[in-house]
Amino acid sequence: MKAHTSETQGAMTPQLALEALKNGNERFVSNLRANRDLNEQRQDTSTGQFPFATVLSCIDSRVSSELIFDQGIGDIFSVRIAGNQVNEDILGSMEFACKLAGTKLILVLGHTSCGAIKGACDHARMGNLTHLIEKLEPAVDLVKSPEAEDQRTSKNLEFVDEVAAKNVQLGLDRIRKESPILAQMEADQDILILGGMYDIKSGSVTIL
Numbered sequence: 001m002k003a004h005t006s007e008t009q010g011a012m013t014p015q016l017a018l019e020a021l022k023n024g025n026e027r028f029v030s031n032l033r034a035n036r037d038l039n040e041q042r043q044d045t046s047t048g049q050f051p052f053a054t055v056l057s058c059i060d061s062r063v064s065s066e067l068i069f070d071q072g073i074g075d076i077f078s079v080r081i082a083g084n085q086v087n088e089d090i091l092g093s094m095e096f097a098c099k100l101a102g103t104k105l106i107l108v109l110g111h112t113s114c115g116a117i118k119g120a121c122d123h124a125r126m127g128n129l130t131h132l133i134e135k136l137e138p139a140v141d142l143v144k145s146p147e148a149e150d151q152r153t154s155k156n157l158e159f160v161d162e163v164a165a166k167n168v169q170l171g172l173d174r175i176r177k178e179s180p181i182l183a184q185m186e187a188d189q190d191i192l193i194l195g196g197m198y199d200i201k202s203g204s205v206t207i208l
Contacts, residue, residue, distance in 0.1 A: 001034045003041040003074040009050035014192040017105035024070035029203045036072045045074035053105040054097040083116030086171040108171040110164040111198040118154035139167035168195040
């Protein structure tokens, strides 16, 4: 499999970009990864890059976008931060990726058993991590069930995963609200802005 070029990127629609990620994830789950020469891709992209998608995911060591979507060098912009939270710098990076570098899809990807989300559920406080956790806690408040406080902790993995999915939705809302550039590109159907959840046990990504 060759690295993307200006021509192949230009031919990629937002829907085709989504299908490429879905197909890559299916290959990953089936352990049938595409045949690619990474050294060749490195050389081919040394004078330019033409990625087709931008993926915002968590820093979790089990959630590497290039691996779980079976992509090579130059295929995707991979943005990683604990809890896949959206901030001003990430919005700027996404605007660069889509408006200037030509990607056709933004995917905000949460995952099951997320440590950052567990910290938000437990209202953890420690150094600079405190500020990050506070930015994730609105998602905890938006999940109304269960009501019992002893069930609204990191020990309740079903609750944790529901909070993670809600956090993805909040990220999508923030992109559309705080980036007029990306919101307009979505309205013009130049890009798709979607959310997803990655199951660390099965390896499957579900588009929300």
